[in-house]
Amino acid sequence: MLPITTAELLTILHRDSYGDRAWLAAVTLGAMGDSEAIPVLVMLTEKNHYAARALCLMGDEGIEALLAKVSIVAAVDGFLRFPHPRAAELLDKGLLHQHFHGSDVAGRNQQMVKQLGAFVFPYLLELIKKKPDKTTEICNVIRSLQQAVPMPWTAEVWEPIYRYLSQGDWVTLAEFGEQRAAAPLRDALKNALETKKKPDMLWLAAIGLGQLRDRSAIPLLVSALETKDLQLITSSIWALGEIGEPDTLPVLQEMLRKWTRGERPFHSKSRETRVNARVELALALTKLKAPEALELMLGCVGYYDPYDWGVSATPGFVLLGEEVIPPLHAALKSKRPRVVIGAIHALASRNELIPLPLLMPLLLFRHSPTEWGWEEAVRSEAAAALGKTGRLEALEGLIGLLDDTRYDISVSVRQALVTLALNVPEAVGILATQIAGQQSWTLDHTVLEGLAKVGDRALVSLREQLKASEARTREAAALALGWLNDQEARGLLGELSLSDSTPEVREAAAIAATYLRVVKPGFRPTSFSPY
Structure with a gap:
C-alpha cells in the first residue's frame, strides 16, 4: 500500500470540517512535518480548527504561523490539544482581557491556563493589575490563577489581587479560603440586618462565611434565620452546618420543627424551595451529629434524581455510620424511581459496592409511561453501578442492555463496560x-x-x-x-x-x-x- 500523501490529507481537511477521519488526518499531517503544507493549513483554519492542531505539531515554523497568522480562537483550540510554552504569548496579547467574560472562549482559556501551569502565572497577575471593568472577569482570572498554581499563595501574590478588589469579590476569595474576606462579609451581613435593606446577593455573604468557618459570624447567621428571605435563611443554615458549633444545634432543630409544621418562613413556597430548605437542614444537623440525623438523611432519599435539589444531600450520607446501609439497600426495592435513584447515589457517595442481587433486577425496572424518562433513568443508574462492582457476573447484565437504543442507557452501559474492563x-x-x-x-x-x-x-x-x-x-x-x-x-x-x-x-x-x-x-x- 502506498502511504497517503500530504495533498490527499489536505483534501480531506478541505472536504470535512469535523469528524474522526479529519481529526486523525490533521494529526497525521502534523506528524509528517511537511512545511510546504503550512500556508494551506493557515488558510484552512478559517473553517477547520483541526488545521490549527496540525500546525501545533509542525515544529517552530508551525508554531510561528499559529501565533502570527491564525485567529485567536483557532490558536487556543490548537494549543489546548497540544500544549506548548509559546501559547503564553496569546495571553500576553491580551487574549484573556478581551475574551474572559461571557463566551465559550473563556472556558477554553481556563483549560489552557491549567495545562500551561506556572508559566502563565505572571501574565495573569499582570492582567489583574489592569483592573478589568467587570467583577466576573477578575473572579475568573483568580480561578485560573488557582488552576495554574495551586493555593496557598504567598503574600506577594495576594497583594496585587487585594489592591484591585471591589466589595463583590470578597465572596470569591472566601471560596478560596482567604480569611481576610471574613470581616468585609460580616460587615455586609450586619449592615443588611440592621438597616433591613438586603442586597439581592446577600445570601452569598452567608455562603462565604460558611466557607471560611468563621465562628465570630454565628450570631449574625442566627439572626439571619429570623428574616423573611428564604434564600438567605437556607444559606445561613448551610453556613452554620459548615461552622459546626454544637451550641447552634437547638436553633437548627427549631427551624426543622417550623419546616415540618409549614410555619413561616417555610409556608406556601414552591416544592423546589421547600426541598432545598429541607435538605440543607438535614445536612446541617448531620454535620452537628444530631440524634435525628439518620432519619433526616433517609428522608432526603426520595428527593434524589437528576432533576431535583436533593442531589446536594450526598455529603450527609458520607458522615453517617454503617447503620445507614441496610435502609438504603431496602430503598433499592422501592417502586418509586426517585427513591431508587437516591439510594444508588447515596451508596455511591460512600463508595459502597451494591450487591449484585439488588442491582440486576433494576436493569429491568418498569414504570408507568405517564412519567416518561424514569424507567430509562433507573436502568442507566443501575448499569453505572454494575460497572463499579468489578465482578464478572455484572457483565451478563450489561450485555443484555447493549441493544437498548435509548441514549442515556446506551451511554451508561458503555461507560460501565469501560470501568468493568479494568478489572474483568x-x-x-x-x-x-x-x-x-x-x-x-x-x-x-x-x-x-x-x-x-x-x-x-x-x-x-x-x-x-x-x-x-x-x-x-x-x-x-x-x-x-x-x-x-x-x-x-x-x-x-x-x-x-x-x-x-x-x-x-x-x-x-x-x-x-x-x-x-x-x-x-x-x-x-x-x-x-x-x-
Missing part, C-alpha cells in the same frame, strides 16, 4: 465491539479512552474488529488502532485500505496506517475526542 478481562472484547460511535461520530471516544487504559489486551480485541460485518465498526477500529499507536496493526490496516468494499473504511485505514508510519513512539494527544 472478559469485558475487554465486549467493549471493543462498541468502538463505533453513536449518531454522526465514527468513534465512541469514551470507549476509546477506556481501551487506552486497558493496554495491549485491547489492541488484540480491536484488531479483531477490523473483520466486523458492519462497515462502521471496521472504520472505527481502524482509526482507534491508529490513535492507540498499535504498530503491529500497520500490515492489517494496509491490507484493509486496499481490499475493503467500503470507501470510508479504506480511507480510514489508509490514514491510520500513514499515521503509524510517521508518529513518534508512544505519542498521544491530550484527548482522542475532536471536541
